Ligand code: TRP
């Protein structure tokens with residue numbers, strides 16, 4: 001028997017290079033080795049804003065077309081939609097009794113909300129002084145960081161720019177950048193009542209729903225990026241609690257930490273739809289080339305005769321992932337000033353277009369064939385539901401509520 005993996009993606013619409021390198025490449029590989037379940041987490045897409053429902057259908061269509069175009073194969077993996085398998089909601093409800101509020105408040109997924117804060121979208125909800133506190137703390141950190149290491153950061157004169165840059169990568173707040181004091185400060189902000197007034201019950205329960213998503217399918221592994229590890233931890237805790245309280249129903253799943261290279265966007269920040277800095281899998285050749293030309297490079301490299309610093313250059317980061325064969329050569333050519341940035345970018349654009357060409361073609365074929373991705377997803381959802389209902393029967397029985 002093959003081991004089982006399960007993973008999900010929120011329905012964000014068209015996918016970009018970050019998704020390709022971080023998730024889809026892994027799914028594609030895994031589907032050959034494992035009994036794979038991949039699903040669209042549409043309910044999760046409502047947790048930060050219920051109005052997202054309006055775009056859900058179109059987002060799912062676009063996202064799943066990308067899955068298929070990349071080679072995620074419905075004959076190999078079970079592809080389904082969370083909300084078409086109502087057992088997710090049922091198990092979520094049961095699990096919601098097994099996790100304490102304080103556990104949920106400590107969950108670093110609040111990073112998403114911090115992200116909103118960064119964009120200034122929440123200033124009405126959070127007290128300005130709280131924002132100022134965090135800002136000051138971050139600035140202090142930025143200055144420390146500047147003194148201590150970052151060659152790159154130390155070249156930036158503008159403190160505000162440093163601050164924006166550091167804050168831009170919100171992940172780093174939780175993974176290594178801030179120390180304990182910084183974390184506490186952020187926690188305090190997140191627990192303040194003004195913050196509570198703008199987050200929903202569903203948002204707080206995000207990892208509980210995710211636990212249900214996972215445990216229904218009793219997977220051995222859950223392939224995810226490092227940002228999801230905290231959620232897998234909560235999942236394991238909930239599984240253990242259920243098993244202890246009622247009966248051994250759930251095997252304890254493990255995160256399968258897939259390699260997720262950091263893919264920078266045109267502005268050097270992490271590639272993200274919300275930053276408007278992304279190269280989409282469905283972008284045409286010309287658009288890809290234009291976007292590559294817009295990338296920032298080593299800011300100190302003004303003339304072609306200046307040696308560059310590939311290690312801080314976003315263009316080089318992309319070469320590394322999408323053009324591994326030429327990476328060493330480009331490194332050498334850049335550091336010895338034998339290649340100009342324009343030429344370097346041209347080579348990247350060419351390589352990206354080469355990689356994206358078959359994906360684009362396949363997407364077009366799928367669109368031309370008038371394929372209905374919802375038919376595929378409904379089919380997969382039926383299979384998923386069969387499995388999920390099996391688990392729910394065990395759950396009801398273990399609880400003595402199998403009337
Ligand atoms: N939280 C995941 C993300 O933001 C999406 C997700 C929802 C998920 N349910 C899941 C991932 C279950 C793995 C397993 O990327």
Ligand code: SF4
Nearest residue numbers: 308313315334341344
């Ligand atoms: Fe970046 Fe390439 Fe320019 Fe070097 S040559 S700084 S790697 S774009």
